Amino acid sequence: MLDIKNLHATVDGKPILKGIDLSIAPGEVHAIMGPNGSGKSTLAYILTGREGYEVTQGEILFEGQDLLEMEPEERAVAGVFLAFQYPVEIPGVPNTTFLKEAANAVRKARGEKELDALGFLKFVREKTKALGISDEMLKRAVNAGFSGGEKKRNEVLQMAVLEPRLAVLDETDSGLDIDALKTVADGVNALRGPERSMLVITHYQRLLEYIVPDRVHVLAQGRIAKSGGKELALELEEKGYAEFTAAA
Amino acid sequence: MAGIMTDTTALQPYLAQHTALQAQGQAAAWLGGLRDRGMQRLAEKGLPTPRVEAWKYTNLRPLLKHDFAAPTEEDGLRIDRIPSLQPAAETTHRLVFVNGRFRSELSHLGSLPEGVTIGSLAALLREAPQRIEPHLGRLGSLDEHPMVALNTALMEDGFVLLLDDGVVLAEPIDVVFIAATGERALAFHPRNLMVLGRDSQATVLEHHAGQGEQATLSNLATEAWIGAGARLWHYRKQEELRSAFHLSSTQLLLARDASYDSFVLSTGARLSRNEVKAELTGEGAECHLNGAYLMRGEQHCDTTTVVEHKVPHTTCREMFRGVLDDSARAVFQGRIVVEPGAQKTDGHQLCQTLILSDRAEIDAKPELEIYADDVKCSHGATAGELDDAALFYLRSRGIPEARARHILIESFLGEAVQKIAAEGLCPALLSSVANWLAQTHDETHGEAA
Numbered sequence: 001m002l003d004i005k006n007l008h009a010t011v012d013g014k015p016i017l018k019g020i021d022l023s024i025a026p027g028e029v030h031a032i033m034g035p036n037g038s039g040k041s042t043l044a045y046i047l048t049g050r051e052g053y054e055v056t057q058g059e060i061l062f063e064g065q066d067l068l069e070m071e072p073e074e075r076a077v078a079g080v081f082l083a084f085q086y087p088v089e090i091p092g093v094p095n096t097t098f099l100k101e102a103a104n105a106v107r108k109a110r111g112e113k114e115l116d117a118l119g120f121l122k123f124v125r126e127k128t129k130a131l132g133i134s135d136e137m138l139k140r141a142v143n144a145g146f147s148g149g150e151k152k153r154n155e156v157l158q159m160a161v162l163e164p165r166l167a168v169l170d171e172t173d174s175g176l177d178i179d180a181l182k183t184v185a186d187g188v189n190a191l192r193g194p195e196r197s198m199l200v201i202t203h204y205q206r207l208l209e210y211i212v213p214d215r216v217h218v219l220a221q222g223r224i225a226k227s228g229g230k231e232l233a234l235e236l237e238e239k240g241y242a243e244f245t246a247a248a
Numbered sequence: 249m250a251g252i253m254t255d256t257t258a259l260q261p262y263l264a265q266h267t268a269l270q271a272q273g274q275a276a277a278w279l280g281g282l283r284d285r286g287m288q289r290l291a292e293k294g295l296p297t298p299r300v301e302a303w304k305y306t307n308l309r310p311l312l313k314h315d316f317a318a319p320t321e322e323d324g325l326r327i328d329r330i331p332s333l334q335p336a337a338e339t340t341h342r343l344v345f346v347n348g349r350f351r352s353e354l355s356h357l358g359s360l361p362e363g364v365t366i367g368s369l370a371a372l373l374r375e376a377p378q379r380i381e382p383h384l385g386r387l388g389s390l391d392e393h394p395m396v397a398l399n400t401a402l403m404e405d406g407f408v409l410l411l412d413d414g415v416v417l418a419e420p421i422d423v424v425f426i427a428a429t430g431e432r433a434l435a436f437h438p439r440n441l442m443v444l445g446r447d448s449q450a451t452v453l454e455h456h457a458g459q460g461e462q463a464t465l466s467n468l469a470t471e472a473w474i475g476a477g478a479r480l481w482h483y484r485k486q487e488e489l490r491s492a493f494h495l496s497s498t499q500l501l502l503a504r505d506a507s508y509d510s511f512v513l514s515t516g517a518r519l520s521r522n523e524v525k526a527e528l529t530g531e532g533a534e535c536h537l538n539g540a541y542l543m544r545g546e547q548h549c550d551t552t553t554v555v556e557h558k559v560p561h562t563t564c565r566e567m568f569r570g571v572l573d574d575s576a577r578a579v580f581q582g583r584i585v586v587e588p589g590a591q592k593t594d595g596h597q598l599c600q601t602l603i604l605s606d607r608a609e610i611d612a613k614p615e616l617e618i619y620a621d622d623v624k625c626s627h628g629a630t631a632g633e634l635d636d637a638a639l640f641y642l643r644s645r646g647i648p649e650a651r652a653r654h655i656l657i658e659s660f661l662g663e664a665v666q667k668i669a670a671e672g673l674c675p676a677l678l679s680s681v682a683n684w685l686a687q688t689h690d691e692t693h694g695e696a697a
Contacts, residue, residue: 048644049643049644050640050644051636051640071643071649072640072643072644073643073644073645073646073647073648073649073652075644076643076644076645076646077646081644082644084641087641088635088637088638088640088641090638090641090642090655090656090659091659091663092658092659092660092662092663092666093655093656093658093659098642098645098655101642101645101647101651101655102642102645102646102647105645105646105647105648105651106645106646109646141659158645162645162646
């Protein structure tokens, strides 16, 4: 599904990623862990096409397509989704309007029939129930004044609405208390399936107790320093990242 | 006409028109005197130039390139379309002015309660001039406002609303001004007067539009007296043609506990100025000046406000939001004056502009003049581009870039519209915003010679 080969990238001319190789097969959930500043979020933004990140070497293939050649919206309709670490507040745009625009943009690009207001409401209500998202939250402006937990639940709702093939979750656990974390993880787990892959970026092992990964990678100083099974996360929890930061 | 004209030459046509108007000899002596004073002041001061502080950022020189004629009844005889902020079927009272003249065959009035006069200034000056003598031309200084002086020198017609004490007008009054040209460029000077008695209430919807190819100058002056406890809601949409100059000056006087709520949406004219001066002369008076402007091409839009707090416990709120594309230019001059002793004044002003092009420009000049020590006053002006993070967020959800930009612009203005405009008008104002966005950059770029 996703093949990252020898990826090098800079931000403001400063090298951040220094040769990343990563393959994710359909249905797999991979976790990327690492200390702050190791390049985790940079990887997430490069996968989704944010400006300001320059790929200097390497390639990213998503279902055989050259991802780096595509605009952010093209990647989204192709099935790449990023749950933001810091979801953006957009005052003045009702959440429903935003979700409907997004759902229909994706449906249109995929050659599916667009949903009308009523059809969309029915569609979205099925998704909101499980995530504990109220109608009131749908009416409010996108993320404006949302609590940390509400913002993250809203990210998972968008993911449920857009039904991506590859979901990248960037520090989805940050700023969540344990109850909110469980709700969000349940929402994510409900979306796991044989055709959907996930890349879960996190600093702490805690999230991986709820979203159990198939593979865990340690990102340190712009490279994948170690890979292993889910037990690697526990090991990191115990020993910390010192080994990886000191080594380089 | 090429080259720079001197002020006196520029004034010749207006002087001739003034002389002709006065020679008709039908006017009451006080009215003739008022027009003469207007002409005198204009002759002394000349048309505003950027040397005058208040006109530093808005240069009227492009006016001099046109030979504006005074409209006759032949001009704009046929009107294609009457634009309005509300659907025609829902309009109870509508007054239509074409090139500044009242057109009764295009207008209609529903049933009105006792104590309401709605009509044209020309008719009132003819039939009952004594009813407006105490108020007409009494607000604002002609010295400070050369364009109002010009308006005064040539005033003939306009919109009049007189409400007796306690009269509440439930239905809004739709006032439509159409600049309509055929073969020649036209200048006209509508004069509006609103006098609201104690505890009376009214809503006025003003719409400015145009048809035809030639340049026009709409030089409007409005005086509004808002009596104790009275409320006036005043909504305006200015969508004149790109060949138009639109200069509007509103002078307000608010008595004790009076309130004025306004919203101006400007999308039209090649050059426009919306100037408001409010005097808060009674405790508890409240003044809300709001608006939004959307400009592109070579358009120039000036918003100038002066709010004078003359007594304690008065409030003003100003919120303007604008979007500038291409080489458009906007000016925001907002002055809040708190006179000595006007304690507990509460004045806030905010102008926020979204700049979509490197060539667009905003000049913002907020001014606070405070001569009292127990007041709450603030002002702010911001100018910025679309938020990159928000744009990326929308695109990352599959929304194409162009659409994402529209959503963000609409939300920037929509927020202002919903926060500050009357609820019933929001759909009309928002659809104007959507229409503006749907046009491409250069579709309406053309300007008359």
